[in-house]
Amino acid sequence: MKVLIAEDDMASGKFLMKLLSKYGHVDLARDGIEAVDNFVKAASSEEKYDLVCLDIMMPKIDGYKALESIRNAERKLGIPRISRCKIIMISALDEGFDSSYASDDYDEYICKPIDIVKFDNIIKKMGLFD
Template sequence: MKVLVAEDDLASGKFMQKLLSKYGEVVLARDGIAAVDEFVNAVSTNERFDLICMDIMMPKIDGYKALASIRDAERKLGTPRDKRCKVIMISALDEGFDASYASDDYEEYMCKPIDIMKFDSLIRKLEII
């Protein structure tokens, strides 16, 4: 499994990296633009991501805009909907999350702090591992 973690908070990013490294390669992007760049670079080398953990509040562009760019890139590449990268949106602010904004573009939402057991159960439910 190859995972992209888009997280501007270094401690949260390292936590997610450590949590997911037991399942495969983890790439950490520190802002929305870096996340989109990592995604496009992976696609161009035919090393697609299986999962993206996308923080919502990030500098440069937020998680919503980064995800929209990623989904747009998948559409341009002709990626079938059932072959798209799975996405989990993550935020520290549960009440600040707008579930209607991009609900068709991501699979799940989790609030920080990440519960390890719930997260593990979630990625198994998504059939990523």
């Protein structure tokens, strides 16, 4: 599995990298623009990400805009909906997540601090590993 984490907080980024590295290769982007750039580069070279974890509150562009840009990139690249990457939206504020901004373009949402067991269950439910 190939994972992209978009997280501007160093401690949260390292935590997610450690948590997800047991499943495969993990890349870390420090802001929304870097995340979208990394995603497009990988998808264009047939090395697409299986999972993208997007922090909602990031510099440059937030997680909602990054989500929209990633899904637009998939459409432009001709990636069918069934083959698109899984996306988990992450926020430090439980009441800060507004699903109307994300429509149906994300797969799951989790609040910080991240519960490791809950996060593993989300990944299993998505069918990303057994």
